[in-house]
Amino acid sequence: MPRKKLTDSDDKYSRGVVAISAGSKRFPGAAILAVGGARRGNAGYVKFLSKESRIADLVLSKFPDVVPIQTLDKERVDVLVVGPGASHWSVIPVDLPLVLDGEMITFATTPQFRKRKAYSIITPHEGKLRYLGKSFANRISEVGRKRTAREIANKFDVIVVLKGHQTVIAKPGDVSIVDRIGGPELATAGSGDILAGLIGSFLVSNNADPYKLVCDAVDIHSRAGREASNHYKSVTAVEIMESLAQV
Numbered sequence: 001m002p003r004k005k006l007t008d009s010d011d012k013y014s015r016g017v018v019a020i021s022a023g024s025k026r027f028p029g030a031a032i033l034a035v036g037g038a039r040r041g042n043a044g045y046v047k048f049l050s051k052e053s054r055i056a057d058l059v060l061s062k063f064p065d066v067v068p069i070q071t072l073d074k075e076r077v078d079v080l081v082v083g084p085g086a087s088h089w090s091v092i093p094v095d096l097p098l099v100l101d102g103e104m105i106t107f108a109t110t111p112q113f114r115k116r117k118a119y120s121i122i123t124p125h126e127g128k129l130r131y132l133g134k135s136f137a138n139r140i141s142e143v144g145r146k147r148t149a150r151e152i153a154n155k156f157d158v159i160v161v162l163k164g165h166q167t168v169i170a171k172p173g174d175v176s177i178v179d180r181i182g183g184p185e186l187a188t189a190g191s192g193d194i195l196a197g198l199i200g201s202f203l204v205s206n207n208a209d210p211y212k213l214v215c216d217a218v219d220i221h222s223r224a225g226r227e228a229s230n231h232y233k234s235v236t237a238v239e240i241m242e243s244l245a246q247v
Helices: 029-039 053-062 102-109 126-132 142-156 191-202 210-229 237-246
Strands: 017-021 045-049 067-069 079-082 098-101 120-123 159-162 168-171 175-178
Touching: 017 029, 017 191, 029 045, 029 053, 029 191, 029 237, 045 053, 053 067, 079 191, 098 102, 098 191, 102 120, 102 126, 120 142, 120 191, 126 142, 142 159, 142 168, 142 175, 159 210, 168 210, 191 210, 191 237, 210 237
Parallel strands: 017 045, 017 079, 045 067, 079 098, 098 120, 120 159
Antiparallel strands: 159 168, 168 175
8 A cells, every 4th residue: 555645745744743652661662663663654744752861862863853752732743652662641632643552552441532532543462452351362263353353443432453463453333454464574572563653654644534544554564574574584573664664
């Protein structure tokens, strides 16, 4: 799937601004991977949202084009990504499109989440479904995964990216798509952090269907994994991130 086609009149703001809140003392690398994914989407401007100066410095040492911010106050942001490698966030605006990853998908179960006015995307893998009140002892079949993704989408009124073997993308209603491009090379630590950032960056496209944009981002992520596997016998998240530039 192609990224958004640019025009001669585009500037960094018209292309869209995505903010990434990611990483922690335990998982500082998640910030680099999520931001790295965001840089290869549609956004013309990537901001890194954190009060942890050490993590911000780490991100900037890798990506000097990214702008660090410590708060959303008075900041132009079109989409917010929260959660890769992080476990908390204090205030999430009700009117900002949102991507929730990792433990932050628990926010979807709170009364505050139900007050939101903008659409939301959550990106659990099977192990994280426990944060949404679901538990599976064994790997779910494709039929079960599709049913589970649709149930979550309808219950929480969100777009769901249920990661894993043949990732399922579902939205409220009886609608789901199965990604058949991604292979086992995506089953590596940090791959989901990249995907969360990439999804957020795709969503900045104005007047486009969020569900289609999420599907496009999953497609690009899977193709990057395929590209990386063509060059490396053992693929890590770093190779997937770097391969986004080739697909």
